[in-house]
Structures are given as structure tokens and as C-alpha cells.
Amino acid sequence: MNDLRELKAAVLAAKSCNLQVMAEATTMENGYTLSGASPEVIIATLEGLGVLAGGLNCGFGPSELKPLLTRMSKVTSLPLVIQPNAGLPQVVGEDTVYSLSEQNFAEQMREIIQDAHPSIVGGCCGTNPEYTKALRKIIDSIPNLPFPQTGGVKTLIADRGREVWWTGNWDEHLFLNVKAFNGKTMCLNETTIDLFSLTELVKKEKVEIIRLDFDAWEDRSSEVKEFIQELQLYFTGPLSVKGKNPEVLSGFFRYYLGKPLYEKTDAQIPVEIQKCIDKYLPGTVIC
Known part of the structure; x- marks a missing residue:
């Protein structure tokens, strides 16, 4: 979701049914949500809501979302989740195709895992089981997983x-x-x-x-x-x-x-x- 008000409403609705919640936001190209929330504000808001894990999904590919999730990792101890697109969509003839192959997607995800230390990773638009398979191979090749969560030493409050x-x-x-x-x-x-x-x-x-x-x-x-x-x-x-x-x-x-x-x-x-x-x-x- 790209609006904090919608995000909060969805989390509260799910929690009212006694469901455990993992929540993700979508940003624009400038790194902010449509309503102007930065990565730090997003993750602080999700902390306030008491979700099990929070992070980013959709919008862009791994390389674009990496700096945003890294910023989140520096200010929170909440488990992070990220599910990027397979790059940016392009219209070829009558088809919409995405710019990253399965292997390129997985390699870019390796950099996110090593820098931002997310607990949960996956893919959104343009990905399929083959992307997940390539990502699984990359994860298995990274030593010393899981990485410790190092953010959140101080207390962040936000509007x-x-x-x-x-x-x-x-x-x-x-x-x-x-x-x-x-x-x-x-x-x-x-x-x-x-x-x-x-x-x-x-x-x-x-x-x-x-x-x-x-x-x-x-x-x-x-x-x-x-x-x-x-x-x-x-x-x-x-x-x-x-x-x-x-x-x-x-x-x-x-x-x-x-x-x-x-x-x-x-x-x-x-x-x-x-x-x-x-x-x-x-x-x-x-x-």
C-alpha cells in the first residue's frame, strides 16, 4: 500500500480477526509513499501498529528498493520483509515484460540480503516460481545466515x-x-x-x-x-x-x-x- 492511512486500516482490520500481520508499503520513485512517508516513517508506523514484520514490496526492482530497505534496517529491530518486482515493466508488442531475468533478479536480491538483512524475501510483479527457485539458490549460497538485526538501538517516534x-x-x-x-x-x-x-x-x-x-x-x-x-x-x-x-x-x-x-x-x-x-x-x- 502507498498510503499510511490505508495501511493502518488494513492492519487493524486483520488484527481484529485475531490474525498475525506482516505489512508492506509501496513507494514512488523518490522513495516516499504517495502520502509523503519516508522509509523511516513507514517502519516506525508499522512498529507502532505491532506487526510481526514490515517492509517494502512492488513498485520497482531490487536495486531501486535496496537503499530504502537499508535505511529501514538502520532504525528498527522489527524483522524486515521485501518483495520487489522483476525490474521495471516494458510493453513489447502486445505483451508486458519485465527487465530482469530470474538470475539477474536473484543476484540483485543477494545484495539486499547482505546489506539490509531482511528476514523474509520474495518477489512481486513479473516474478514466478522460477524466480523463487533462483532466489532460493542465492540464499543457500550466502554464508552466516541469518544475519543479526542491528537497528533500533534508539527509539524512533513519528507522525x-x-x-x-x-x-x-x-x-x-x-x-x-x-x-x-x-x-x-x-x-x-x-x-x-x-x-x-x-x-x-x-x-x-x-x-x-x-x-x-x-x-x-x-x-x-x-x-x-x-x-x-x-x-x-x-x-x-x-x-x-x-x-x-x-x-x-x-x-x-x-x-x-x-x-x-x-x-x-x-x-x-x-x-x-x-x-x-x-x-x-x-x-x-x-x-
């Missing part, structure tokens, strides 16, 4: 368009404390502010993270969906959230795109809030 390395120390980050009253009105430093003004201030101050407090929320819990979607439309950066209303926080975790922070106010997270996190974003970073 739909930008990732931030979370250090665990607020003094090391640029942030704003914001109280959300309803879908249109918030409070910053005891001053009422609307969404547009907030996003302009965020850009001016080069804020990394918005710390969102829902304890003063006055609107219906169902309105959280529109609020989060509008906020993420204007602000490109991770959100940190806190609050005590499970219904309001359920809306946040369900519709937030990315991997957020949750700031607990007590030693233990309340049971109903933990259920919200486990259902929608089990990979949420707790602080």
Missing part, C-alpha cells in the same frame, strides 16, 4: 511525515505543551489558540514534538478523529499525548498516523487506557 529520535529526556527536544479543548480550540501558555495559529507557531519555533493534553477536552469523544486528522495535516512531527478519558484517548490511538508517545501520569497505566493502546497502537512509546 505521517517526519520521524524524531526520542532520547527519553524532554530537555533535549524542542516541544510545545498544548491543552486541547475541542476540535478547533486549544490552550498554549494560558492563551487560547486555534489550529492554524498553532501550526504557524510550530513552524516558526521549529518544534519537534507537540505534547497534547486531553484532560480539558470538552467536545464529544467522536470529534477526536477530525481533530487529529486536521492537526496531522498541518503539523509534520510526532505527537505526545496524555489524558485520563479512555474514550477520548481511544480516538487518538485509533486515528493517529505514526508512532506516538504516551505520557503516563501515574506509576501504572489505567487498565482501560492500556486496552486502547494494545488495540490500536501497541508499539506506542511510554514515557
